Amino acid sequence: MLTIMSIDWSVISNYYSQIAQLYDATRPLPESIAEQIGDRILQIVEAKPTTKFLEPGIGTGRIGFPIIQKGYSYTGIDISREMMDELRRKFIQMPQNLTLIQGDxxxxxxxxxxxxxVLTTHVLHCLADPLVGLSEIRRVLKPNGVYLACENLLSSYQKEFWDSFTRIVSQYRAKSQPETETQPEKKFSPFGEEMQRVLKEQGATVETITAARWQQSQSVSELFDAFQSKAFGLCWLVSEAEFQKAIQEFKTWCQQNYESFDVVLSDEVTFDITVARNWV
Ligand SMILES: C[S@@+](CC[C@H](N)C(=O)[O-])C[C@H]1O[C@@H](n2cnc3c(N)ncnc32)[C@H](O)[C@@H]1O
Incomplete structure (x- = not known):
């Protein structure tokens, strides 16, 4: 599988404000699954009515929403006001137990x-130095606190699309940018085993739990449209002119690999949580 972990996502992290209104539709999470994940989180942390939650990079509240709805004290911080506005729109009235702060x-x-x-989902990789984000989480966590590093893993068909677009866009990127810029220093990748390793090195007791597992289906057209509407960071790595060429090439790839844009792809996806305790 092709990966481009050499990309410094912090350079393009502001793109979220541009795609805030598309975000939830392009990261599908059925309501019943979000509820299941919320309930599992409450169970893992043995939540009490006084339990205080913090979610850096809360975005549109895809993960926090069911916990907020249950009345727990929940603070979200995000660099993008537009992403948090999408969360605000989900409530008829802003709940008193929710605090939203625009910040880093x-x-x-x-x-x-x-x-x-403290819980995070797909945010530390957006930071210039994910280890700084991790040390901030550790600092604000109470001595008996729990850190939950969550991951909404991609299905096999999503990976195929992601890898294909990565391959195409990387060619345009390599053409237009000097080598030094295309190969920034490799930084800590705050996902999966690498995240677990770092947390263990820092003294935490770590376990990984699959909080939900479900069948996800999307049409080729839905998947292509998400890239065409620049819903992913990869789409913001090149100039508009280069993006237009890349997306045409990607359309051809879709046409060659699938019978029609109406074909529906289906696969199992999981939501995994790395749980860190005793991380003092
Ligand atoms: C991939 S989204 C994840 C959103 C949410 N956690 C979810 O899983 O749906 C990354 C989020 O991190 C936010 N973000 C990026 N850089 C940030 C920073 N330096 N400080 C706080 N939030 C940041 C983005 O605005 C965006 O809302």
Whole structure:
């Protein structure tokens, strides 16, 4: 499988504000599964009515929403106001237990030992240095607190699309940018085993739990449209003119690989949580 972990995502992290309104539709998470994940999180952390949650990079609240709805004290921080506006729109009235702050996960505006639970989903890789984000989480977590590093893993067909577009866009990127810029220093990748390894090295007791497993189906057209509407960071790595060429090439790839844009692809996806305890 092709990966381009050499890309410095912090350079393009602001793209979320441009795609805030598309975000949820292009990262499908059925309501019943979001509920299941929320319930599993509450179970893992043995939540009490007084449990205080923090979610750096809360975005549109895809993960936090069911926990907020249950009335737990929930603070979200995100660099993008537009992403958090999407979360605000999900409520008829802003719940009193929810605090939203526009700010940087690399410099959390909270005292040490403030939260019982900190959870993140796909945000630390957006930071210039994910290890700084991790140390901030550790700082604001209470001594008995729990950190949940969540991952909404891609299905096999999503990976195929992702890898194909990566391959195409990387060619345009390589043509237009000097080598030094296309190969930034490799930084810590805060996912899966690498995340577990770092947390263990820092003294945490770590376990990984699959909080939900479900069948996901999307049409070729739905998948292509998400790339065409620049819903992913990869689409923001090249100039508009290069993107237009890349997307045409990608359309041809879709046509060659699938009988029609109406074909529906289906596969199992999982939502995994790396649970870190005793991380003092
Ligand atoms: C991939 S989205 C994940 C959103 C949400 N956690 C989810 O799983 O749906 C990444 C989020 O991190 C936010 N973000 C990027 N850089 C950030 C930073 N330095 N500090 C705080 N939030 C940041 C983006 O605005 C975006 O909302």
């Amino acid at each position: 996960a690399s410099s959390l505006p909270f005292e040490d030992n403030s939260f019982d639970v």
